Amino acid sequence: MNRIKKVFTLLHIVLWILFSLVIALQHSQDTAHWFILTVDVLLTSLYVFYSHFYLLTRLSGKRKRGTYYLRLAAILWSGPLLYVLLHYKKLDTFDLFSEYYFISLISLVVPFIFLSWLAKVTENLVLNTIRKEQLEKQAVEAELYYLKSQINPHFLFNTLNNIHTLVYKQAPAAPEAVLRLSSLMRYMIYESNAATVPLEREIKYLLDYVSLQQLRYKKSPVVDLKVEGDATSCYIAPLLFIHLLENAYKHSPARLEPGDVKVTMEINDHTLTLSIQNPVGKNGGNALESPGGIGLPNVRKRLALLYPDQYSLETRQLGGLFTVLLNIQGLHRPPNHAKTYLLYH
Template identity: 40%
Template sequence: MALNKKNIPQWLVHALLWLTISSLLFFPFLSGARTIPNNLLLKLFLAIVIFYLNYYYLVTKLLLKDRLWAYIALSVLLLLGAGLFSSIALHSLPPGGVPRRGGGMRPPREDDFWAFRYSMLTMSTTFVFAVPYIFGTMVKVYTEWQKNEDLRKLVEKEKIQSELNFLKTQINPHFLFNSLNTIYSLSVKKSADTSEAIINLSELMRYMLYEADKKLVPLAKELEYIKSYVALQRLRLANSENVTLKISGEEKGKVIPPLLFISFIENAFKYGTDYNGKSDVKINLSIRNESIQLYVKNIIGSFKAKSNSSGVGLENVKNRLNYLYPDAHVLNIIDDGKTYTVDLTLNLKNHELHNH
């Protein structure tokens, strides 16, 4: 799994860091045309060693493992030790004595040794060692956080995609089962519409095979699918006078995830039909510039399945809506015991599909 997020190359960050520190250290000598002291080069080398010891080991093994106090203690000891080593081993008193406060030079005294060592310890620890050390900690923590965040988003995206594929595979067998029941009922009655129903079903299955596996399909194709499905259901019903499908608005140029509306429509036909095959189903699809509204209303027939299996399709589409349009849809379902109403609005503006 490759992360496609573009980040600043780490080598460039490190190069800029050491270029900045080197410039600050060497500028006073280069600007005055003086020779760079060897102890300054050694100090820079020691700072680099400490930096990468912290960057690759202490931060990784302690700080990022929630061992904060152990990290702080070792960091303080390391910085103080580096400063003390730098002060004692890499520095000596300047030749000619020590500068006087009022000007001129005076011979070094015994107590100048520790005063000079202390001043060098403070300067080395605070600037040469501590500043890049702290900066390195910040860079490493941010880098690891960004890496984990990118990985988390990638895993979440793949998880959502897998769940969406699973949801669609649940929808397809459910639809096929209902459609075959429709054709069976027509064949039992030896209806002349049986062949037309088979053709309709083949067109519907073609759509599901070649379009439903896509993330997005043209809205026009999805509407044709819904029209074919309603036509197939009308053939099954003994009385379909009260079955209406109204589509208004311009679908050109709009796209939508496939099979997003069909579960609501399936549910309407399933529970809006009585024992005599009489149905009352109203389906309105309103297409606007920035939104699509689906309104489905059906009477609740004289029988209703008591098992929970009938709600599988609706739960699936609710989950898909939460995944695909988390902040860009409004779904209202009303069941008053006599009628069942679904009012769904999708906001097509200012949102990004999660499975993109």
């Protein structure tokens, strides 16, 4: 907001310089006369413009209208008087004084009162628009933060218990499990704070999650995860797929056979298609849509905020299998947010 105000200040300075040059470049044989005229017009214009501009800034609101009109009348009276006294030091008659007074009132004072009103209205319009956009942006960021924070915390405790069991049994898989949990937590706490992350990093996060979940199963691997296409040039909002994968585990039967949960990700020309298919357990049904669940509703809200008109999300249940199909377009590197919001910060 301070940056915008500085831009308006600079604009005022530039326009006043240009206005002074326009007056000064009016040629006359009497150079001294035009110099005095330029100074008089500039001083009177500055006085009228910023006196009224100040009134509009300080005396806004219905309760202050009376004070505003009184001071506006004072500006209308004193503006022409200042110009006439500065420019015409010797006026022989009252009629001559009145004539120049009303000429300066109509040609100089009234136009600059209007210009100051126009400048204030424009400034208020721009600042209010930016404030509104900032509030909307903050609201979106707050909602995204809330949605992102809803990742199931029970996963962490279950994983720690599984790792404790591995360590107690001195299993060879224990060190690898600790490293994967460390990578997963580092991504969740630090890296996912960015607006977007490389898609290949999000995929690695899913692989770490699948590996840690696999500690619950003796048969491996229960998840068949395939990635097709080039993920190196794509960027995605972080933690966008994890709810879908969590629910695939949650609403599958307690005993899973190898490859029962199928995850397929296809990347083609900055378009991503994700398919997650899992068998439906006794407590399953359309569990993602259940009132107490946060999986699919969470993902839908984030997609609507992050990728409006760029995604489709479908679910279907057929033959004991539940499938989620997600399509997102435009997964290219986003423009520099510092430049996009340069005027807003």
